[in-house]
Amino acid sequence: MSGYTVLLLTFGLFPALYAVFLAFTKNGAFAGVDNFVKVFNDYRFWPAVQHVAIYIVFWLASLLIFVVLLALLVHGIRYRVASSSVRFLYYIPGALAGASSVMLWLFLLDPTVSPVSGILRAFGFETFTQVVSIDNLPIVFTLIAFWAGAGGWIVIMYGALNNISDEIMEAARIDGAGPIASAWYIQIPLMRKWISYMAVMSLAAGTQLFVEPRVLSQASKGVVPQDYSLNQLAYLYAFKQSDFNGSAAISLLLLLVAVGLSALFVFRGGLFERD
Secondary structure, eight states: OHHHHHHHIIIIIHHHHHHHHHHTEETTEEOTTHHHHHHHTOTTHHHHHHHHHHHHHHHHHHIIIIIHHHHHHHHTOOOHHHHHHHHHHHHGGGGSOHHHHHHHHHHHTOTTTOTTHHHHHHTTOOSHHHHTOGGGHHHHHHHHHHHHHHHHHHHHHHHHHHTSOHHHHHHHHHTTOOHHHHIIIIIHHHTHHHHHHHHHHHHHHHHTOOHHHHHHHHHTTTSSOTTSSHHHHHHHHHHTSOOHHHHHHHHHHHHHHHHHHHHHHHHHHTTTOOO
16 A cells, blocks of 8 residues: 555645645745635625535436436346446446546537537527537536546446345245336435445546536637636646645635535435445
8 A cells, every 4th residue: 555655645745735834824824714715705706606506406406316226227237248238328427537528518519619509509509609608508518527437336336236136036025016116215325325436436536527618718719717716726726826825725615615515415324434
């Protein structure tokens, strides 16, 4: 574990501690909560909070509902070749890097070139800028993130379903439980820890929203603002305003919110409880 520990300290713990130092100082002197007050008073901060919060709600809801449902459906396929093929197809999008995934979606979201232009026009979208308007972005980002990341979680949930004892499922069938009742009363409760783990990891990733709005901002020529997400705002503070203290304050706020929500999922989901 020594190699991992060195990397964790170098690229994880030490930068985090340095960010805490920057958040509470200015020009090397202790500044109390001045950096946080400055960030709170920034007219861009609260809209960015709202954007990220709405996106996380859509993102987590799509995962908790559709990933579990698709995993149950794949697990119910009795033919091994068919099941393996479906899992492989689900996993393919996850092999693309985030920026590559967004570039692909740039074509899908443009009604003039998209292979699903008929669907876009059915919803009243005639141009790319109409599709990526501010009101539509939470759903757009959810679709991109789900397409890229859901496949890996489906495979993980499939593995969790395989860990459920055949004797338990056989007893449920003998008692007259059908597929829906078995899923609701047996499989999903026994997957609770894995679902909580998925929620924690996805929440951490969701709060770091950056690549998708940045690429769409460049592609839409400013229709998507450069300060749409908190990570983008922190980037602007650091590299456009040369205010690393304010950037660190935003990063620390993101960390605290993510840790608090993650703790809720951990304790409510019984992630560390013994069976």
